[in-house]
Amino acid sequence: MLGWELPPHNSGGLGVACYHMSKALALEGATIDFVVPYSAYHPDSNHMTIHAATTLQPLERYGNAGAYDSSRESYNHDNSPTSMRGIQKRYIKFVEKMVKHSKPDAIHAHDWLTLEAGVRAKELTGAPLIAHVHATEFDRSGERYGNPLVHEIEYQGLMMADRIIAVSGITKSIIVSRYGIPADKVEVIHNAIDVNSLGHYDYDNRTYRYLEHLKEEGYTVVTTITRFTVQKGLTHFIKAAARASERYDRLVFLLVGDGEQRDELIKLSADLGISDKVFFTGFMRGKQWRDAYGVADIFVMSSVSEPFGLTALEAAHHDNALIITKQSGVGEVLRSIFRYDFWDTDALADQMINIALSPGLSKTLRQNAREEYARLSWNDVAKRCMSLYAHVRKGAVV
Amino acid sequence: MSSVERSIVLYLHVHQPWRIRNYSIFDTAERHDYFSENDDSDRNNERIFKKVAEKSYRPMNALLEKLIDEQPRFNFSMSITGTFIEQAGRWAPDVLESIKRMVDAGRLEIVAETYHHSLAFFYDRKEFETQVDMHRRLIEKTFGTTPTAFRNTELAYNDELGQWAESKGYRAILAEGWDPVLNGRTPNVLYRPEGAKQIGLLLKNYRLSDDIAFRFSNRAWSEWPLKPATFETWLEAASSEGPLLNLFMDYETFGEHQWEDTGIFDFFNDLIGRWLVSPHNHCYTVTEAALLYTPAGSVSMPHTVTWADAERDLTAWLGNSMQQEAMRHVYALAEPILRTNDEQLIADWRNLLTSDHPYYMCTKWFTDGDVHAYFSPYNSPYDAFLYYMNALRDVRFRLMEHKQGGFYG
Numbered sequence: 001m002l003g004w005e006l007p008p009h010n011s012g013g014l015g016v017a018c019y020h021m022s023k024a025l026a027l028e029g030a031t032i033d034f035v036v037p038y039s040a041y042h043p044d045s046n047h048m049t050i051h052a053a054t055t056l057q058p059l060e061r062y063g064n065a066g067a068y069d070s071s072r073e074s075y076n077h078d079n080s081p082t083s084m085r086g087i088q089k090r091y092i093k094f095v096e097k098m099v100k101h102s103k104p105d106a107i108h109a110h111d112w113l114t115l116e117a118g119v120r121a122k123e124l125t126g127a128p129l130i131a132h133v134h135a136t137e138f139d140r141s142g143e144r145y146g147n148p149l150v151h152e153i154e155y156q157g158l159m160m161a162d163r164i165i166a167v168s169g170i171t172k173s174i175i176v177s178r179y180g181i182p183a184d185k186v187e188v189i190h191n192a193i194d195v196n197s198l199g200h201y202d203y204d205n206r207t208y209r210y211l212e213h214l215k216e217e218g219y220t221v222v223t224t225i226t227r228f229t230v231q232k233g234l235t236h237f238i239k240a241a242a243r244a245s246e247r248y249d250r251l252v253f254l255l256v257g258d259g260e261q262r263d264e265l266i267k268l269s270a271d272l273g274i275s276d277k278v279f280f281t282g283f284m285r286g287k288q289w290r291d292a293y294g295v296a297d298i299f300v301m302s303s304v305s306e307p308f309g310l311t312a313l314e315a316a317h318h319d320n321a322l323i324i325t326k327q328s329g330v331g332e333v334l335r336s337i338f339r340y341d342f343w344d345t346d347a348l349a350d351q352m353i354n355i356a357l358s359p360g361l362s363k364t365l366r367q368n369a370r371e372e373y374a375r376l377s378w379n380d381v382a383k384r385c386m387s388l389y390a391h392v393r394k395g396a397v398v
Numbered sequence: 399m400s401s402v403e404r405s406i407v408l409y410l411h412v413h414q415p416w417r418i419r420n421y422s423i424f425d426t427a428e429r430h431d432y433f434s435e436n437d438d439s440d441r442n443n444e445r446i447f448k449k450v451a452e453k454s455y456r457p458m459n460a461l462l463e464k465l466i467d468e469q470p471r472f473n474f475s476m477s478i479t480g481t482f483i484e485q486a487g488r489w490a491p492d493v494l495e496s497i498k499r500m501v502d503a504g505r506l507e508i509v510a511e512t513y514h515h516s517l518a519f520f521y522d523r524k525e526f527e528t529q530v531d532m533h534r535r536l537i538e539k540t541f542g543t544t545p546t547a548f549r550n551t552e553l554a555y556n557d558e559l560g561q562w563a564e565s566k567g568y569r570a571i572l573a574e575g576w577d578p579v580l581n582g583r584t585p586n587v588l589y590r591p592e593g594a595k596q597i598g599l600l601l602k603n604y605r606l607s608d609d610i611a612f613r614f615s616n617r618a619w620s621e622w623p624l625k626p627a628t629f630e631t632w633l634e635a636a637s638s639e640g641p642l643l644n645l646f647m648d649y650e651t652f653g654e655h656q657w658e659d660t661g662i663f664d665f666f667n668d669l670i671g672r673w674l675v676s677p678h679n680h681c682y683t684v685t686e687a688a689l690l691y692t693p694a695g696s697v698s699m700p701h702t703v704t705w706a707d708a709e710r711d712l713t714a715w716l717g718n719s720m721q722q723e724a725m726r727h728v729y730a731l732a733e734p735i736l737r738t739n740d741e742q743l744i745a746d747w748r749n750l751l752t753s754d755h756p757y758y759m760c761t762k763w764f765t766d767g768d769v770h771a772y773f774s775p776y777n778s779p780y781d782a783f784l785y786y787m788n789a790l791r792d793v794r795f796r797l798m799e800h801k802q803g804g805f806y807g
Contacts, residue, residue, distance in 0.1 A: 247423055336761070338780055350423040354784045360723030361783055368761055 001034045002095065002107065002114035002121075006050070009040050009058035012227065013191075013310040014134050017167075018110055020194045023047050024382035030389075035098070035117075037061045037091045053094035054087060063087055092117045099125050106130060106389045112137065112150055115157030122160065128392045130385075131161035136174050139305040142230030155179050163392045165189050165385070168329020171307040189384050190333045192376040193313040203294025207287065211252060211279070211295050219250045220356035223296035223320070225289070225311050228259030230304070233325065233342040237302040238265055242272035244349035251277065251356055256292045258283040293318035297362065298355050303328050304342045312337075316373045321355050321365040323348060333376060336368030404641040405680035406633070406673060407600060407687045408474040409572065410649040411549070413515050414450070414482045415754035417441045417775055421785045421792075430742075430796065432789040433749060440775035444489055451490040454653030459496040461652075461663055466505045469674050473505045475683045476649065477549050480513030480529075480536050481752060494540060501541045507683035508537050510545035510568065516751040517551055517715060519559060520702070521729040529748070530566075547571065547684045551753050553602065553646070553705035554712060557698055560591025560599060568597055570688035572646065574705045575601030579697065586640030588691040592698035598688030599697055602646040602705060606636060611647040615660035623661070626668040633673070640694075642687055646705070707762075714760045720783045721756040728790055731797065738800045747793055750786070758782035 001022060005015035022032050032048035038061045039052040063084035080086050095117040103125045109118030110132045122129040137146040137154055158164055158179050164186040166172035172186045205212050211221055222241070226232045234255070241253045255265065255278065262280065269278040284292060293299070299315035299322050306328035313330065316322060322337040324330060331339050338355075340347035355362050419435035435441040465472045478497070486493045500506035512518060513533040518526035530548075538544055547570035548563045555573035563571040575585025585601035609629065613619045621628065633643050648655065656662040673679050682690065703710050716722055728750050735747045758774040759782045776782040 243424075247426075335778070336780070338784075339777070346422060346424055350784060350788070353423050354787060358720070358723060358783070358787060360719035360721075361780065361787075363719045364761060365780060 001032050001048075002109040002117050003034060003036060004061065004110065004113040005058070006034070006036060006042050006045065008043070009036075009038065013308065014110065016310060017134060017191050017308075019045075020192070020197070020378045021381055021385070024378035025385060027379065028382045028386050030382075030386065033098070033102070033104070035091070035095060035114075037087050037113075051094070051098065053091040056082070056087065061087060088113065088116065092120055095121050096124060099127075103127060105393065108132060108385070108389075109157070109161075110134060112154045112157065115161075116153055119157055119160045122162075128162040128389075129160060130163050130165060130388065130392065131157055132165040132167075133158075133171055133175060133307070134167050135307045136171065136178070138174050138178055139171075139307050140229075140231055142233070142304045144230060161185075163187065163388055165388070167191050167308040169332050170305075170327065170329045174305075187384075187388060189381055190329070190376070191308045191310060191313075192378045192381050193310065193317065193373055194378055195317060195374065198314065198317055203291055205295075207291035208254070208295040211254065214252055215295075215297075217250075219252050220297045220352075221252055221254055221295055222298045222300055222352055223254040223256065223292055223315075224300045224302060225256040225284075225292055225315075226301075226303075227257055228255075228261040228265060230261065231306070232259075232261075233302040233304040234261060234265055235268060236304075236342055236345055237300060237348070238268045238272065238274075238278065240302075240345035240348035240352070241269070241278060242274045243345050244352050245274050245277060247349070248353045248356060251352060253278045254281065254292060254296065255279065256281045256284050256289070290318070293320060296320045298323060298352060300348070300352070301325060301328050301330070302342060302348070306330070313373045313376070316366075316369040319366050319370070321362050322369055323351050323355075334369055334372050336365050336372055338365075402678045403680065404637040404678065405643065405682040405687060406670075407642055407644045407682055407684060409509065409549075409644070409646045409684055410474070410476045410651075411647070412455075412476060412482050412649040413479040414443070414447055414485050415515065415752045416481055416485075416749040417443055417446070418750075418755070418785045418789050420781075421788045423788050423791075426788050426792045427795040430746065430792055432746065432792070443485060446775075447485045447489045450650060450654050451486075451493055453657070454650050455486075455490065455493045456496075457658065457663060458649065458652040459493060459500075461667055462506075463496060463500060465667065465670050466500055466503055469670060469681075471674050472670055472681045473507070473683045473686065474681060475507040475509050475547070475685075477509035477511045478537070479511065479515045480533050481515060481749065483536055483540055498541050501543050507547065507685055508541055508543055508545055509572070509684060510534060510537070510548045512551055514748050514752050515551050515754065516748075517554065517712070517725070517753050517756075518729075518751060519550055519554070519562075520712070520716075521725060522732055525729070525732050525751075529751075547688070552712075552715070554702055555699055555704075556702045557592045557700055560597065560699075561593050564591065564594040564597040570598045570600055570684045572600050572602070572644075572684065573697075573699065574703050574710055575603055575644065576703050576710045579699055579703060583695075583697075584639035585644060586636055586642050587694040588642060588688060589695060589697040590693040592696050592700075594696070598691070598693060600642065600644050600684055600687060601697070603636065603644045604705070606632060606643060607645045607647050610645065610662075610665075611651045611655065614651075614656050614662060614665070624665065626665055626672055629665075629669060630672050642691065714762060715753055715756045718759070718761050718779075720759045720761075720779070724759065724783060724786055724790070725756055727787075731790075731793065734797055734801075735793070738797065740796070740800060743793065743796050743800075750790060750793065755782070755786050759786070 003018045007015050007019050026047035034048050035051045037053045038056045038058045040058045099121045104127050107118050107121045108130045111134050118129050137150040166188050172188050175181050176183045269275050299320035301309050301312050301324040309328045309330035324337050325342040326339045338351040416433040418432045421432050512529040548568045549572040553574050585603045589599040591599050759779045761779050
C-alpha cells in the first residue's frame with residue numbers, strides 16, 4: 001500500500017483514512033506493506049509493516065510547498081532531493097527496490113502523490129494497480145484550473161490503473177468526465193468513520209469561554225474546521241455569514257484552521273462589517289480541536305469541491321447540525337443534513353438562521369445524522385476492497 | 399334487509415394542497431407569495447394540478463359519468479377539500495362541472511370534512527368547526543348539496559370525533575377498519591361510535607381497498623395482473639362476513655397512482671358492470687349504507703387511528719420535533735390572526751394548516767434512504783420545514799403590522 005502520511009503525522013483526512021482502512025484490511029486477513037515518504041514512529045500500527053522511503057522528518061514530506069499544495073510555482077522546477085518533486089522521485093526509487101525483493105499481490109496507491117510509484121511497481125511486477133482517489137487536482141484547485149503537471153501524473157496513473165476506487169460519486173464523476181476514464185473502471189467506496197478512535201468525551205465548556213458566554217446569551221455557534229484554501233469555499237462562507245447577520249444577529253462563526261487564505265478571510269469579514277462575529281483560532285490539535293466541535297451548534301462544510309469530507313462525520317459525532325455543499329461527497333452518505341450549492345450564500349444563510357431559530361429542526365437533524373454515520377464502517381470498506389483485489393487479479397487483462 | 403343483499407360502498411377522497419415555494423428567509427417580510435412557485439418543479443401548484451387533471455380527474459370523471467348513465471344502481475361518495483375546489487375553479491373548472499352533474503343526478507354523495515384538509519380537530523376545536531362550516535358552505539355553493547356524512551383528514555378518527563359528528567347531526571362517519579381495534583370483528587358491517595346513539599360508523603376494508611389502491615400495478619404481487627372477475631370473487635367471499643364492502647381510497651388511485659396503462663380504468667369499469675348484474679348487489683353511498691343497515695354494535699377507538707402507514711397513526715404528520723414545532727407555532731397564531739379580519743392574511747394562514755405541510759417534514763424512513771415511501775415536492779424534510787417556517791415568520795410579520803396599525807391608528 002502506497003501512501004503519503006499516517007497518523008499522528010497527518011495533516012488531514014488522507015492519513016486517517018489510510019490508517020483505518022489498513023487496520024480493517026488486516027482484520028480481513030490482508031498482509032500490508034505500507035510505504036510513507038518519511039521516517040517516524042507510528043504508534044498502534046502493528047497490523048502492518050511500515051516502510052520509510054526516506055530519512056526525512058514527517059514535516060518535510062511536502063518539500064518547500066505547503067501541505068497538499070500543488071499550486072506553488074517552485075513545484076514544477078525545483079528538482080532538489082528535498083523538494084516535493086525530489087521526494088516523490090526518491091519515493092519511486094524506494095518502491096522500485098522494494099518490489100524487487102517481494103512481489104505484492106496487489107498495489108494499492110493513494111492519490112497522485114504515490115501514483116507514479118504505483119505505476120512503476122506494476123510495470124516491474126505485473127501485479128494489478130488499484131488507484132484510490134481521495135482527491136483530484138480539480139478538487140484541490142477549487143475554482144482554478146490547477147497544476148498541469150499534477151493533472152498529467154493523475155491522468156497517466158488513472159489510465160494505467162487496473163481498477164480505481166473513488167471516495168464518492170462526485171469524485172467518480174470528475175474522474176470520468178474530466179479524465180475520460182470509462183465509468184465501469186471506477187468503483188465508489190465511501191470512507192467511513194471509526195467512532196471508537198474518537199472516544200467518548202465531554203466538552204468541559206472551558207476552551208472557548210467567550211463563545212460559551214455568548215451561547216448563554218442565546219447565540220448560536222457556527223463552526224467550520226478546515227484548511228483555508230480556495231478548495232474549501234470559505235469566502236462564500238464569510239459572505240453567507242454576513243448575509244445571515246443582516247437577518248439574525250445572534251450568530252457567531254468559528255473558523256478553525258489555517259492556510260493561504262487566512263488574511264484574505266480576515267479582511268473580507270472586516271469589509272463586510274462582521275469582524276466581531278467571526279473568530280479565527282489558527283490550526284488546532286487534540287483537545288482544542290475537539291472542543292471546537294464541542295462548542296459548535298452548526299457545522300458547515302463550504303467546499304467548492306470535496307471528494308469526501310471526514311470532518312463532517314466528526315462533527316456529526318459531536319452532535320452538530322450539518323450544512324454541507326452539494327459539491328461535497330460526504331453528503332452522499334448522510335441524508336439528515338442541509339445541502340446547498342457552494343456559491344449560494346443566501347441558501348446557506350437561510351439554513352443557518354433556520355437551525356438557530358428552531359430547536360425542533362436542530363434536534364431532528366442531529367439525532368438522525370447520528371443514526372446515519374453510526375452505520376458507516378471501515379470493515380465494510382475493507383470487505384469491498386478485498387473483493388476488489390480478488391476480482392481484479394482474476395480478471396486482469398493487462 | 400335480506401341477508402343476501404350486499405353493497406360496494408365506494409368512497410373517493412380528492413385533495414390538492416397549496417404547496418409552498420422555495421420561500422427564503424430573505425423573502426420574509428418582503429413578499430407574501432408563499433404558494434406561487436412558477437418553475438417546473440413539483441412545488442408549482444398549477445403545473446401539478448393540470449397534470450393530475452389530465453391523468454386522473456378528467457378520465458375518471460368521464461368513466462364515472464358513463465357508469466352513472468349505463469348503470470341505474472351505481473352510486474358512490476366523494477370528499478373534496480376546499481383547497482382542491484379553489485384550484486379546480488382556477489385551472490380546471492370542467493372537473494367541477496362534471497362532479498356537479500353527478501351530484502345533480504342524485505348518484506354522488508359529497509362527504510363533509512375540513513376545508514383545508516387540516517388536523518385542526520387535534521389542535522383547535524373552534525378552528526376545526528369553522529373549517530367544517532366553511533367547507534359545507536363551499537360544497538353548497540359549488541354543488542348545491544349539503545353533506546350528511548363526515549370524514550376527518552387522513553381518516554384520523556377517535557371516539558371523541560365520532561361523538562362530535564353525532565352532535566352535529568351527521569348520519570355517517572368514516573374510519574379505518576383496523577384489526578387491533580376490531581379485535582376479530584369484521585369491517586363489513588355498520589357500527590356505531592362508542593357513546594353515540596344515531597350515527598353510523600363505516601370502516602374501511604383496507605385489504606380490498608389496498609388491492610386496488612396500492613397493489614394493483616405491482617408486478618411482484620402474486621395476484622398480478624388482477625382481473626375484475628378475481629376481485630369479484632374476493633368481494634363475494636368478504637360479503638359472507640357482512641354486507642358492506644367499504645372501498646375507501648384516494649381519487650388519484652385512478653390514473654395517477656395507478657396509471658392508465660396499468661388497465662385501472664378498464665378494471666373499474668368491468669368490475670362495476672359485473673357486480674351490478676345481480677339484483678342483490680348494490681353500490682350505495684355512505685349515508686345510504688348508514689341508513690339502510692342497523693349497527694351491529696359499537697366500536698371504540700380511544701386513541702386516534704388513521705388510514706396511513708403500517709402503524710395507522712399520526713406519526714407521519716406529527717412524529718418528529720420539527721412537525722410538532724411547526725404545528726404548535728401555526729396554531730398558536732389562531733386568535734390574533736382571526737382578530738385582524740384581514741381576509742388575505744387569514745386565508746394564507748389557513749392554507750398553512752393543511753396537513754400536507756407537516757407530512758412533507760416527515761423523517762420516518764428518510765434516514766433509511768427510502769425516499770419513495772413518502773412523496774414530497776421538496777429535496778428533504780428539512781427543506782420543507784425551512785420554507786414553511788419562513789412563510790410562518792412572514793405571517794407573524796404581517797400580524798405585527800396589524801398590531802402596529804392598531805396602536806398608531
